[in-house]
Amino acid sequence: MLAEARLDKVNIKTSFSKAANSYDSVATLQRSIGKDLLATVHTKSLEGTVLDLGCGTGFLTGELLKLATYQQLIALDLALPMLEITQEKYAQLPNLAYICADAEYLPLLDNLITIVFSNVALQWCQNLPAVFNEIRRILISNGTLMFSTFGSQTLHELKTAWAGVDNFKHVNEFYNAIEIENFLLAAGYKQVQISVTNYPQEYVSVMDLMRELKGIGAHNVMAGRSHTMTGKSKMQRMINNYASANKNSITATFEVIKVLAIS
Numbered sequence: 001m002l003a004e005a006r007l008d009k010v011n012i013k014t015s016f017s018k019a020a021n022s023y024d025s026v027a028t029l030q031r032s033i034g035k036d037l038l039a040t041v042h043t044k045s046l047e048g049t050v051l052d053l054g055c056g057t058g059f060l061t062g063e064l065l066k067l068a069t070y071q072q073l074i075a076l077d078l079a080l081p082m083l084e085i086t087q088e089k090y091a092q093l094p095n096l097a098y099i100c101a102d103a104e105y106l107p108l109l110d111n112l113i114t115i116v117f118s119n120v121a122l123q124w125c126q127n128l129p130a131v132f133n134e135i136r137r138i139l140i141s142n143g144t145l146m147f148s149t150f151g152s153q154t155l156h157e158l159k160t161a162w163a164g165v166d167n168f169k170h171v172n173e174f175y176n177a178i179e180i181e182n183f184l185l186a187a188g189y190k191q192v193q194i195s196v197t198n199y200p201q202e203y204v205s206v207m208d209l210m211r212e213l214k215g216i217g218a219h220n221v222m223a224g225r226s227h228t229m230t231g232k233s234k235m236q237r238m239i240n241n242y243a244s245a246n247k248n249s250i251t252a253t254f255e256v257i258k259v260l261a262i263s
Contacts, residue, residue, distance in 0.1 A: 034119040048114030054121025058086030118147035132187040139263040151255035152176040161241040191262040
């Protein structure tokens with residue numbers, strides 16, 4: 001459970017700030033998940049003020065802008081370099097605001113937002129129950145929260161490979177669908193719909209996978225983990241342990257939880 005392996009917020013902010021310039025070149029999976037999330041949206045429901053929470057470099061922001069049925073769109077992210085890239089992309093467009101802030105402490109008025117979207121960002125929040133409470137606070141009555149997030153089975157192949165090497169946490173741990181649903185219900189959401197989908201991705205090698213995780217800022221950011229350098233021998237043992245039916249490539253599974261919740 002993630003609560004037992006606390007995320008380090010400073011490291012998270014630093015990791016994604018450093019990944020800002022490389023993110024778009026490697027975030028193919030994130031774009032695919034975002035498109036799938038938006039495919040379930042009824043355009044007519046996009047009214048009032050819409051928040052893209054954890055906007056990153058603005059992919060989902062751009063897709064929302066295409067719909068153009070709302071009064072205002074707010075792009076918010078913890079990492080300023082990510083937000084600046086989003087602003088550079090859409091600087092000339094009206095009715096779009098940018099906020100650099102923490103999802104646990106949203107600098108927005110109560111009952112302001114009609115719909116909150118978030119694409120594979122909330123798994124990096126240190127206190128997810130607090131985030132759900134903050135989102136409900138800013139949502140209007142019967143407002144909508146729609147988000148995707150990585151589930152507990154994400155990168156299970158990599159976890160298994162490392163488990164045969166040592167007892168350290170080399171891979172981030174995420175909440176499962178039941179835990180997320182319980183958090184939402186405890187926060188007072190009246191309707192919660194959840195679906196879980198696996199997105200298997202093929203890579204030329206384990207190192208190719210590791211490079212992509214670093215490129216999107218998603219390498220290990222756990223608090224209290226060992227800071228001892230991972231030696232070449234340990235890394236090679238992990239690579240040898242990585243299960244693959246095809247020696248010319250490896251598969252990494254990303255479990256994605258998609259949620260629709262009504263405040």
